[in-house]
Amino acid sequence: MKPEEKIISYFSALKQKKIIGPSYIFIGENLSLIGRLLKIINCQETSKYCGQCWSCKRLDDFKHPDLLVVEPEGVSIKINQIRQAIRFLSRSSYLAPKKILLVKDAQKLTAEAANLFLKTLEEPPNNSFIGLICPKLEDILPTIISRCRKIYLPYLENKAIKSEDDVEAILRSGYFGSQKRKDFSLFLESLIILLHKRLKSKISYAGQPGSGFLSSLDFKETITALENLFKIYQASGTVNINLAINLIKMGLKCS
Ligand SMILES: [Zn+2]
Numbered sequence: 239m240k241p242e243e244k245i246i247s248y249f250s251a252l253k254q255k256k257i258i259g260p261s262y263i264f265i266g267e268n269l270s271l272i273g274r275l276l277k278i279i280n281c282q283e284t285s286k287y288c289g290q291c292w293s294c295k296r297l298d299d300f301k302h303p304d305l306l307v308v309e310p311e312g313v314s315i316k317i318n319q320i321r322q323a324i325r326f327l328s329r330s331s332y333l334a335p336k337k338i339l340l341v342k343d344a345q346k347l348t349a350e351a352a353n354l355f356l357k358t359l360e361e362p363p364n365n366s367f368i369g370l371i372c373p374k375l376e377d378i379l380p381t382i383i384s385r386c387r388k389i390y391l392p393y394l395e396n397k398a399i400k401s402e403d404d405v406e407a408i409l410r411s412g413y414f415g416s417q418k419r420k421d422f423s424l425f426l427e428s429l430i431i432l433l434h435k436r437l438k439s440k441i442s443y444a445g446q447p448g449s450g451f452l453s454s455l456d457f458k459e460t461i462t463a464l465e466n467l468f469k470i471y472q473a474s475g476t477v478n479i480n481l482a483i484n485l486i487k488m489g490l491k492c493s
Contacts, residue, residue: 266391
Protein backbone atom coordinates (compact mmCIF):
# COMPACT_ATOMS: atom_id res chain seq x y z
CA MET A 239 0.00 0.00 0.00
CA LYS A 240 1.29 3.47 -0.85
CA PRO A 241 2.12 5.68 2.16
CA GLU A 242 -0.71 8.08 1.30
CA GLU A 243 -3.24 5.26 1.22
CA LYS A 244 -1.95 3.97 4.57
CA ILE A 245 -2.76 7.30 6.19
CA ILE A 246 -6.16 7.37 4.50
CA SER A 247 -6.98 3.88 5.83
CA TYR A 248 -5.71 4.77 9.28
CA PHE A 249 -7.92 7.85 9.43
CA SER A 250 -10.90 6.02 8.08
CA ALA A 251 -10.44 3.35 10.78
CA LEU A 252 -10.38 6.09 13.43
CA LYS A 253 -13.56 7.49 11.95
CA GLN A 254 -15.32 4.12 12.09
CA LYS A 255 -14.36 3.73 15.73
CA LYS A 256 -15.30 7.39 16.32
CA ILE A 257 -11.91 8.13 17.82
CA ILE A 258 -10.45 10.79 15.54
CA GLY A 259 -8.59 13.06 17.94
CA PRO A 260 -9.39 16.76 18.21
CA SER A 261 -5.95 18.28 17.47
CA TYR A 262 -3.33 17.17 15.01
CA ILE A 263 -0.05 18.45 13.62
CA PHE A 264 0.58 17.53 10.01
CA ILE A 265 4.25 17.63 9.17
CA GLY A 266 4.98 18.07 5.49
CA GLU A 267 3.65 19.79 2.43
CA ASN A 268 1.17 17.35 1.03
CA LEU A 269 -1.87 19.61 1.10
CA SER A 270 -3.92 17.42 -1.20
CA LEU A 271 -3.60 14.54 1.28
CA ILE A 272 -4.75 16.81 4.12
CA GLY A 273 -7.75 17.74 1.95
CA ARG A 274 -8.62 14.05 1.65
CA LEU A 275 -8.34 13.58 5.43
CA LEU A 276 -10.69 16.50 6.01
CA LYS A 277 -13.20 14.89 3.67
CA ILE A 278 -13.02 11.70 5.73
CA ILE A 279 -13.81 13.69 8.86
CA ASN A 280 -16.97 15.22 7.48
CA CYS A 281 -18.31 12.92 4.77
CA GLN A 282 -21.43 11.18 6.03
CA GLU A 283 -21.84 8.91 3.04
CA THR A 284 -19.11 6.32 3.55
CA SER A 285 -16.50 5.24 6.07
CA LYS A 286 -13.81 6.97 3.96
CA TYR A 287 -15.18 9.77 1.79
CA CYS A 288 -17.40 9.70 -1.25
CA GLY A 289 -15.99 12.67 -3.15
CA GLN A 290 -19.49 13.47 -4.41
CA CYS A 291 -21.51 14.87 -1.53
CA TRP A 292 -22.00 18.54 -0.75
CA SER A 293 -19.35 18.45 1.94
CA CYS A 294 -16.71 16.56 -0.07
CA LYS A 295 -17.14 18.87 -3.06
CA ARG A 296 -16.68 21.96 -0.95
CA LEU A 297 -13.64 20.54 0.76
CA ASP A 298 -12.07 19.91 -2.65
CA ASP A 299 -11.07 23.53 -2.89
CA PHE A 300 -10.94 24.14 0.86
CA LYS A 301 -14.08 26.29 0.71
CA HIS A 302 -16.61 24.94 3.17
CA PRO A 303 -18.70 26.98 5.64
CA ASP A 304 -17.51 24.74 8.48
CA LEU A 305 -13.86 25.11 7.57
CA LEU A 306 -11.65 28.01 8.56
CA VAL A 307 -8.16 28.23 7.13
CA VAL A 308 -5.75 30.47 9.00
CA GLU A 309 -2.45 31.43 7.41
CA PRO A 310 0.22 34.02 8.11
CA GLU A 311 -0.73 37.64 7.53
CA GLY A 312 2.59 39.05 6.45
CA VAL A 313 5.34 37.26 8.35
CA SER A 314 3.34 35.76 11.20
CA ILE A 315 0.03 34.42 12.47
CA LYS A 316 -1.19 37.01 14.92
CA ILE A 317 -3.12 36.80 18.15
CA ASN A 318 -6.22 38.35 16.57
CA GLN A 319 -6.36 35.62 13.95
CA ILE A 320 -6.29 32.99 16.70
CA ARG A 321 -8.95 34.88 18.65
CA GLN A 322 -11.20 34.75 15.57
CA ALA A 323 -10.39 31.09 15.06
CA ILE A 324 -11.40 30.25 18.63
CA ARG A 325 -14.64 32.13 18.13
CA PHE A 326 -15.26 30.17 14.92
CA LEU A 327 -14.80 26.87 16.77
CA SER A 328 -17.10 27.85 19.59
CA ARG A 329 -20.04 28.48 17.26
CA SER A 330 -22.21 25.54 16.23
CA SER A 331 -21.52 24.04 12.84
CA TYR A 332 -23.42 25.06 9.75
CA LEU A 333 -23.96 21.65 8.27
CA ALA A 334 -21.03 19.30 8.73
CA PRO A 335 -20.60 17.04 11.76
CA LYS A 336 -17.38 18.82 12.69
CA LYS A 337 -16.01 22.33 12.45
CA ILE A 338 -12.52 22.27 11.06
CA LEU A 339 -9.78 24.75 11.75
CA LEU A 340 -6.68 24.45 9.61
CA VAL A 341 -3.62 26.49 10.50
CA LYS A 342 -1.11 26.67 7.67
CA ASP A 343 2.53 27.46 8.48
CA ALA A 344 1.89 26.91 12.18
CA GLN A 345 5.59 27.60 12.82
CA LYS A 346 4.73 31.25 12.19
CA LEU A 347 2.39 31.63 15.18
CA THR A 348 3.62 34.50 17.33
CA ALA A 349 4.37 33.58 20.95
CA GLU A 350 1.23 35.41 22.07
CA ALA A 351 -0.94 33.70 19.49
CA ALA A 352 0.51 30.31 20.42
CA ASN A 353 -0.13 30.90 24.12
CA LEU A 354 -3.71 31.91 23.52
CA PHE A 355 -4.17 28.80 21.41
CA LEU A 356 -2.91 26.28 24.01
CA LYS A 357 -6.10 25.89 26.01
CA THR A 358 -8.19 25.38 22.86
CA LEU A 359 -5.74 22.80 21.55
CA GLU A 360 -6.00 20.90 24.78
CA GLU A 361 -9.74 21.10 25.14
CA PRO A 362 -11.27 22.04 21.83
CA PRO A 363 -14.99 22.78 21.75
CA ASN A 364 -17.21 19.77 20.99
CA ASN A 365 -17.36 18.66 17.42
CA SER A 366 -14.29 20.44 16.28
CA PHE A 367 -11.12 19.37 14.59
CA ILE A 368 -7.91 21.36 14.58
CA GLY A 369 -5.12 20.66 12.11
CA LEU A 370 -1.83 22.52 12.27
CA ILE A 371 0.44 22.24 9.26
CA CYS A 372 4.17 22.84 9.33
CA PRO A 373 7.16 21.84 7.20
CA LYS A 374 9.30 20.73 10.17
CA LEU A 375 8.25 19.69 13.66
CA GLU A 376 11.35 21.31 15.20
CA ASP A 377 9.95 24.75 14.39
CA ILE A 378 6.87 24.25 16.57
CA LEU A 379 6.79 25.14 20.28
CA PRO A 380 6.98 22.05 22.52
CA THR A 381 3.89 23.23 24.44
CA ILE A 382 1.92 23.00 21.20
CA ILE A 383 3.44 19.71 20.09
CA SER A 384 2.55 18.02 23.37
CA ARG A 385 -1.13 18.87 22.90
CA CYS A 386 -1.48 17.42 19.41
CA ARG A 387 -1.23 14.06 17.70
CA LYS A 388 1.34 14.01 14.95
CA ILE A 389 1.04 12.81 11.39
CA TYR A 390 4.07 12.81 9.09
CA LEU A 391 2.82 13.30 5.57
CA PRO A 392 4.55 11.20 2.96
CA TYR A 393 6.84 13.24 0.82
CA LEU A 394 5.69 13.81 -2.75
CA GLU A 395 8.53 11.87 -4.27
CA ASN A 396 9.15 11.31 -7.98
CA LYS A 397 6.00 13.14 -8.75
CA ALA A 398 5.39 16.66 -9.95
CA ILE A 399 3.61 18.82 -7.42
CA LYS A 400 0.64 19.47 -9.57
CA SER A 401 -1.96 21.37 -7.67
CA GLU A 402 -1.91 25.12 -7.42
CA ASP A 403 -2.59 24.76 -3.69
CA ASP A 404 0.56 22.70 -3.15
CA VAL A 405 2.71 25.11 -5.17
CA GLU A 406 1.20 28.02 -3.29
CA ALA A 407 1.77 26.35 0.09
CA ILE A 408 5.48 25.93 -0.66
CA LEU A 409 5.89 29.48 -1.93
CA ARG A 410 4.05 31.03 0.97
CA SER A 411 6.12 29.07 3.47
CA GLY A 412 9.26 30.35 1.71
CA TYR A 413 10.76 26.97 2.41
CA PHE A 414 11.35 23.98 0.16
CA GLY A 415 11.34 20.82 2.28
CA SER A 416 13.68 18.79 0.10
CA GLN A 417 17.23 19.56 -0.95
CA LYS A 418 16.97 17.19 -3.89
CA ARG A 419 17.62 18.93 -7.21
CA LYS A 420 15.21 16.64 -8.98
CA ASP A 421 12.33 17.58 -6.66
CA PHE A 422 13.09 21.23 -7.14
CA SER A 423 13.06 20.86 -10.93
CA LEU A 424 9.68 19.15 -10.72
CA PHE A 425 8.36 21.97 -8.58
CA LEU A 426 9.58 24.52 -11.16
CA GLU A 427 7.99 22.53 -13.97
CA SER A 428 4.66 22.50 -12.12
CA LEU A 429 4.81 26.23 -11.60
CA ILE A 430 5.71 26.87 -15.25
CA ILE A 431 2.73 24.76 -16.33
CA LEU A 432 0.43 26.69 -13.98
CA LEU A 433 1.65 30.06 -15.27
CA HIS A 434 1.36 28.89 -18.83
CA LYS A 435 -2.25 27.86 -18.24
CA ARG A 436 -2.87 31.24 -16.63
CA LEU A 437 -1.40 32.97 -19.67
CA LYS A 438 -3.59 30.97 -22.02
CA SER A 439 -6.71 31.88 -20.06
CA LYS A 440 -5.68 35.53 -20.12
CA ILE A 441 -5.51 35.41 -23.91
CA SER A 442 -8.82 33.59 -24.34
CA TYR A 443 -10.86 35.34 -21.66
CA ALA A 444 -9.36 38.80 -21.69
CA GLY A 445 -10.07 40.74 -18.55
CA GLN A 446 -11.25 37.82 -16.43
CA PRO A 447 -9.03 37.62 -13.37
CA GLY A 448 -9.98 34.05 -12.38
CA SER A 449 -9.13 32.75 -8.94
CA GLY A 450 -6.09 31.38 -7.17
CA PHE A 451 -2.92 32.97 -5.95
CA LEU A 452 -1.55 33.65 -9.45
CA SER A 453 -4.61 35.63 -10.48
CA SER A 454 -3.27 38.97 -9.25
CA LEU A 455 -0.58 38.97 -11.96
CA ASP A 456 -1.38 40.83 -15.13
CA PHE A 457 -0.35 39.70 -18.60
CA LYS A 458 3.05 41.34 -18.60
CA GLU A 459 3.87 40.22 -15.06
CA THR A 460 2.95 36.65 -15.97
CA ILE A 461 5.35 36.73 -18.92
CA THR A 462 8.14 38.26 -16.82
CA ALA A 463 7.54 35.63 -14.14
CA LEU A 464 7.78 32.88 -16.77
CA GLU A 465 11.02 34.30 -18.19
CA ASN A 466 12.56 34.42 -14.72
CA LEU A 467 11.37 30.91 -13.95
CA PHE A 468 13.06 29.60 -17.10
CA LYS A 469 16.32 31.22 -15.99
CA ILE A 470 16.04 29.61 -12.55
CA TYR A 471 15.08 26.34 -14.18
CA GLN A 472 18.24 26.40 -16.32
CA ALA A 473 20.30 27.01 -13.18
CA SER A 474 18.33 24.55 -11.06
CA GLY A 475 21.32 22.21 -10.77
CA THR A 476 23.39 24.74 -8.86
CA VAL A 477 21.09 27.45 -7.48
CA ASN A 478 20.46 27.82 -3.73
CA ILE A 479 16.98 26.29 -3.52
CA ASN A 480 15.50 28.31 -0.67
CA LEU A 481 16.92 31.54 -2.05
CA ALA A 482 15.36 30.71 -5.40
CA ILE A 483 12.00 29.96 -3.74
CA ASN A 484 12.05 33.40 -2.14
CA LEU A 485 12.98 35.10 -5.43
CA ILE A 486 10.11 33.33 -7.17
CA LYS A 487 7.81 34.30 -4.35
CA MET A 488 8.65 37.98 -4.82
CA GLY A 489 8.29 37.76 -8.58
CA LEU A 490 4.82 36.28 -8.16
CA LYS A 491 3.82 38.84 -5.52
CA CYS A 492 3.08 35.92 -3.21
CA SER A 493 3.82 37.29 0.24
ZN1 LIG B 1 -18.77 12.79 0.78
